[in-house]
Amino acid sequence: MEATTSLIGRKWVPTILLTLDASPKRFGALKSEIADCSKKMLIQQLNLLLENNLVINIKTVDNNSTESTYMLSSMGQSLMPIVKSMRNWGNNNLACER
Amino acid sequence: MEATTSLIGRKWVPTILLTLDASPKRFGALKSEIADCSKKMLIQQLNLLLENNLVINIKTVDNNSTESTYMLSSMGQSLMPIVKSMRNWGNNNLACER
DNA sequence: CAGAATCCTATGTGATACTG
DNA sequence: CAGTATCACATAGGATTCTG
16 A cells, blocks of 8 residues: 555656556657656656556667657556546545645 | 645555544544554644545544544545555555565 | 644755766 | 756654643
């Protein structure tokens, strides 16, 4: 329980998961979809998700730039129903106080 | 989404909800069931839950001491399936790294 | 018995500049 | 393009003491 909330309770993590759930994305695409999240935070939370095997990363070096693609792992996907039900519950029950 | 995680992402909150889900409890009973949580934290998180209408509090003054009973509201109960599924997911998928 | 107030520390978060 | 490093700040969490 504590471990679960220590993951999805972190800032930007649910947003990242929802964004990656739509489709795998390169780092830059993620960054522009979640513009309010700083680059450092985004990388930091992605690393957290990588360490916990919720997300998979594939790097390829084409010409002279780097391409880093992130996608949900099967474990990450297994969490999505919960994330989505949290979102729905919040929309139905919480005003925008906090 | 953010609002939801700002509630259940807080320390002790899921534990409190699960404990109250079993049955309504007086403050002292809660405190002893969740012994590791300091009194201040317990009160603080209970107030957070009260403000967000997840929990109901009833105070009565008998002899010369105060009795303060906490229980889940209907909104709090509506969140329990999610909390429990988070707990199950964590038990199934997370080692005890974090 | 419940709860509030105070203080202190750890951690999360954010802006910015730097590297390969 | 991705990722790292440094610094600086805000907030969460905990120990303790006080009040009705």
